[in-house]
Amino acid sequence: MKSKGKLMVILSLVLVFGLLITGCGADDTKSTTENSSDENSAAKVKVNIFQFKVEVKDALEDAAEKYMAENPNVELKIQTVGGGDDYGAALRSKFASGNEPAVFNVGGPQDVADWKNKLEDLSDQSWVDLAYNGVLDGVTVDDKVFGLPFNQEGYGFIYNKSIFKKAGIEAESIKSYAELKAAVEKLDSQKEELGLKSVFAFPAKETWVTGLHLSNAALSNEFENVLKAYESKEVDFKYGEGLKKLIDLQADYAYKPDGTKGSLNAVDYATQVEELFSLEQVAIIQQGNWAYGSIAGIDKQVAQNVGFLPMPVVGSTEDSIPVGIPMYWAVNNAKSKEVKDAAKDFLSWLYTSEQGKKIVINDFGFIPALRGYEGPELEPSDPLARDILKYSNQDRTMPWVFMGYPSGWGMNVLGTNIQSYLAGDMTWDQLVKDSQKEWAKAREE
Template sequence: MGLKKILSLVTVTMLVASSVVGCSSSGGDASKDAKGDQVKVDIFQFKVEAKDALEKAAEVYEEKNPNVDINIETVGGGNDYGAALRSKFQSGQEPTIFNVGGPQDVKDWDGKLENLKDEPWVKEAFDGTLGSVTTDDGIFGMPFNQEGYGFIYNKEIFKKAGIDPATITSYDALQKAVETLDSKKGDLGLDSVFAVPGKEKWVTGLHLLNTALANEFESGKQAYEAKELGFKYNKELKDLLDLQVKYAFKPDGKNGSINSVDYAMQIEQKYSTGKVAMVQMGNWAYGGIEGVNKDIAANSGILPMPVKGVKEDCIPVGVPMYWSINKNKDDAEKKAAKDFLNWLYTSDEGKKMIIEDFKFIPAFKGYESDTLQPKDPLSADVLKYANEGKTMPWVFMGYPSGWGENVVGADIQKYIDGSMSWDDLVKNAQKTWAEERK
């Protein structure tokens, strides 16, 4: 039986890899209802980059389980997944499987989340990957994967510019490299050093902001529990933003135009064509780069996101999103949903797809063999940072709902176009955080 085609798709965001061992499910009769009737599983998910791989996995699973019909809808990137999910539930078209991001989402979706504490993959999850979706009552999400982000850079351009990326272990070293690239951009064929997607508030309000707040809070859960925001490293955040803005591609030559640059322009039109040397983005972007230019994709790496004087030779690494199951669906539907996810991440066939098709970095044990190691250089770099302990946590899923994008992300756009001062941005961030936590 064929997979129902995707209903909706937008440009990206975030995110990448999970897997698990043990209790591998064949996905056979376990997914039939008591009468052997057709069981429909609706999946509403955010990761646009994983769309094709998820469709393929669903088709394979359906072939093994002819009584299961998996229907996938994808909304991500330029669209607000959280808002789209709320609309989905409000319309009465509640999905069987959907995504949550951390403690705030677990609270927001209380009453809709199936307790997954007894699922076989739980004991295979790496330490720390379940904390954001764990409460005293249970475990309410399955990790997608692990992802990391920093400054993706073009190795060939760096080589031509005479820059050794191994020396970029501090903010000062990064600034020096940027200035060198800018001075040689004519010879290197560059439009600019960076492409900054100011239009994508998740890039600034979630990911960039995280570099400062990950040094203020130890985890997303601690951020979620914080009543006030100190924002103690806001000046260091400003330095990191200003460096990018100063040397960024500007469509019409003005800072404000940076806010018109979206993910597609940043990754596909500028970085993947060799017109910029660096972009702030994560390993999930590899597929998009490869789709435009295989040579540039193969010669890309990830540099640190240095918070000056705090954590400099590190990148943020974490779980981008979790699979959750709607507890209000009937037992046959929930059983099929659990069986599909368990099969995808724990069976030999599923694990191979997780690595080769999804290009995920596993969040589970059981992927230790050489054949199950990440194949692309960006994921390999993320693993290297993680193995060397050069990471900072993802705390943005502990922000108040919508605060990162709709408050700080929006204010960063105003700061870029000159309509808001940095001091006012900081004061508004602190004020709105406290108001949300009352």
């Protein structure tokens, strides 16, 4: 009995020991699998992209998925900050936190100067030779190129073709301030028949519309290009009277919430584009081709029936619209070679591969700043983009020089002064003198 008992004890111990071995083996297998997974993840090159253009957020993320499917060794992570948020401030905060992105955006000469120590030289990239004349000027220093242009954008006075037709106005004939003013007066005289609240919607609350884009119509003629604006120690307002006329024309014939010009300072982008224009309560707005999506989101039929009128500056260019580059892709030179190479390859794939070019045109809705987009599948589909190409082909464009303004001057100084002018708190002469003083002050710092 004792021998039998001992045998049972021995068998029990063997069984327990075997279970322990089996359990340990299972744990080791799981650990090996996890380690293998970690190694695969670690082997991927991770590229963090910090970008501003909210309109293409979803399409850009889809493009990243397509790229990663072709390049499984690369992991792209995209963060978008823009719209109503200050991208520049968010970018500075991002770098200050130590969590520097591999790819980010710069706007032109001032941004290039501000971020010079973080910018990778992209001069050797294949797309450089495909760039249209002048589109790389704002990010070129000492013959080195520091940014890939997002796209071309244009703006001007967007008009409703149906309303113009009902009013008996031939929009194609408008090529001067006098002709624009005559058309505005004709529309105003028929407001009731046309169902309009007013001729214009003027969003003076948005100082980027007034202090940057509207002012550019005059200052582009003074500075000729963005580099001259950036290098200038002073601003003369050589065509200031032409700028005043454009502001006054809009203000005089604009929708005013409480009937006063001061109330124009409460009109924002959403009120201008999504409410008044898209619902056909006004006939003209100053905006760019980026507004097409907002209009189409409200009324697709209205969106397909719009076009651009010029931004006429009396005494200078009167038949053109401003066309330029809204932002550039930049690569962080502080990242590892592997990360920088992956970042460059993704950007090149996006803008030069056949699949990427279709994404840029059809999904982003961009007007390319690079050659090589010929063919029916790569033609812009919306009427505002087509109009920009028409103006470009007719050599009726002016450059974006506002990218060369002193940091913050356009929005925080000139745009704010225009608000004071509309409210009656500042004369035009005071506006000019104060804006000149602040420009010179900024250049001294």
